[in-house]
Amino acid sequence: MTSTADPAARYFDAITSALNGLDIFMRDERSPLYRHDLVAKVLSEYVVRLENSFACWRNRLGFMDSFRISRAESGFPVFQNVLELENDKRHADKRLSAIPEPADLRAEMADFILRQRAMPDALRKSMAERLYLEEVAAGLVFAPFVLPKTIRVAVNPKTKRPLYVVHWGAFDGSANLPIVYMATVEDSSDSMVNALVTKDGKLDATVDIPLPVEGLLNPDLAHRFDDFAEKNSVYSLSPATIAGNLDKDFDTLHPKQLRRIVLGPFYSTGITEHNSTVADVLSRVRRAENAWLLTWTVQEVYSKAEQPAKRGLFSSQPAREEFHINTDDLEAARTGVSHYEKHALIPHEAYQVLYAAGEAQKIFSGYQVHIISNGQVISDV
Structure with a gap:
């Protein structure tokens, strides 16, 4: 039986595995797409965009509480997620300038843990948001x-x-x-x-x-x-x-x-x-x-x-x-x-x-x- 772990984690594990499998399929010389090398080459570019998008969405869950997919139809994320990702990419540099550097955040987190004897949730979310925005800014994503x-x-x-x-x-x-x-x-x-x-x-x-x-x-x-x-x-x-x-x-x-x-x-x-x-x-x-x-x-x-x-x-x-x-x-x-x-x-x-x-x-x-x-x-x- 499949694991009863967090549904979001299961979903991201599954879609990542599927996209990795599709990448293998496109590169395999025995696959039908390989015979149409131009089609496989073009499609692989968009698969990379999807992989980057899912990596970003997964990181986004570190500071956002929800992620919606089309459960009863496509099995892919709903369009609102795509729009939000595109908007975040557009404003990533501005938002990053307002968040401390990773080294500073790590130092603050360590200090908080030592002084408060508790997990610094707000700082942890800031770190997650920074990592998310850095990835969004750096990679090609599947835009609308x-x-x-x-x-x-x-x-x-x-x-x-x-x-x-x-x-x-x-x-x-x-x-x-x-x-x-x-x-x-x-x-x-x-x-x-x-x-x-x-x-x-x-x-x-x-x-x-x-x-x-x-x-x-x-x-x-x-x-x-x-x-x-x-x-x-x-x-x-x-x-x-x-x-x-x-x-x-x-x-x-x-x-x-x-x-x-x-x-x-x-x-x-x-x-x-x-x-x-x-x-x-x-x-x-x-x-x-x-x-x-x-x-x-x-x-x-x-x-x-x-x-x-x-x-x-x-x-x-x-x-x-x-x-x-x-x-x-x-x-x-x-x-x-x-x-x-x-x-x-x-x-x-x-x-x-x-x-x-x-x-x-x-x-x-x-x-x-x-x-x-x-x-x-x-x-x-």
């Missing part, structure tokens, strides 16, 4: 919105247009889920075509592009693209809708592929309540740090054709994309995607308990299951 970044540039030999791979992140405030977006976008802007494409339709090797570039590579559209990404990253919008909005809002940007990775739900015994069967079985796992299950979904929509621009005397129509929706699959049609994958990551001990209980096949129906065992990944079970 993580600005776009261009990580790859090429040229489509058919269209002779520059092609960018851009990613950004969002923590959805309604679903309480961390989401990662990746888009492959062609740019027909005259300025970028002239700057990046040679006469023979190749990327100009003489142009220095210091990747990664903060924001969209096209400087004329970068701020607009940031605004678009922030407004169109909510979980309730389908990938097809987001790609279609991008196509309509930017006449010279042509989205060829949009990938969305939704992390969660996360299940932890004695904490989350969104699946009674999973909760019941996980409660039988002996070691609390192995009593968890992390799921995620990869959704993708891609362009199957481009309608060429139409130019006339009285009206014109820019080039528009035709996105493929897989209507042969009910789930793909419902969610507005060309393709999707559902993944589940679980420790070996927990999987053994699920399997022994006869629940594994039902719980993991439709999922690609990945088992963490002795620091390695076992997939396709």
Whole structure:
């Protein structure tokens, strides 16, 4: 049976173990994500942000009494925690200036203990707050919105247009889920075509592009693209809708592929309540740090054709994309995607308990299951 220790400690132990397992999964050459090295590389950046966020939240409990998670839905922290972390990061330096240095605090604590024969709770909380703010100020955290970044540039030999791979992140405030977006976008802007494409339709090797570039590579559209990404990253919008909005809002940007990775739900015994069967079985796992299950979904929509621009005397129509929706699959049609994958990551001990209980096949129906065992990944079970 799992430990009856402090629920917050159990939760943080479990989510830390899950994120460590996801990191192992992404780096394992046998895992599906490793075969898409760019996807794994991008996702790992956001996993680091999540790891840093959870480390900060754990330290925050040293001087704050509560921490709320979405127990009945995502299993991740509620959005208010994300907003507070972002606000604390913004004001960390100012707050740190009002708290004594660690060495001074330790000296005061030692003096208090010697004189009062009691624990200096106020000083202990000040120390905890200082350590929290130092970590918040130093590390990348998963913000409500993580600005776009261009990580790859090429040229489509058919269209002779520059092609960018851009990613950004969002923590959805309604679903309480961390989401990662990746888009492959062609740019027909005259300025970028002239700057990046040679006469023979190749990327100009003489142009220095210091990747990664903060924001969209096209400087004329970068701020607009940031605004678009922030407004169109909510979980309730389908990938097809987001790609279609991008196509309509930017006449010279042509989205060829949009990938969305939704992390969660996360299940932890004695904490989350969104699946009674999973909760019941996980409660039988002996070691609390192995009593968890992390799921995620990869959704993708891609362009199957481009309608060429139409130019006339009285009206014109820019080039528009035709996105493929897989209507042969009910789930793909419902969610507005060309393709999707559902993944589940679980420790070996927990999987053994699920399997022994006869629940594994039902719980993991439709999922690609990945088992963490002795620091390695076992997939396709």
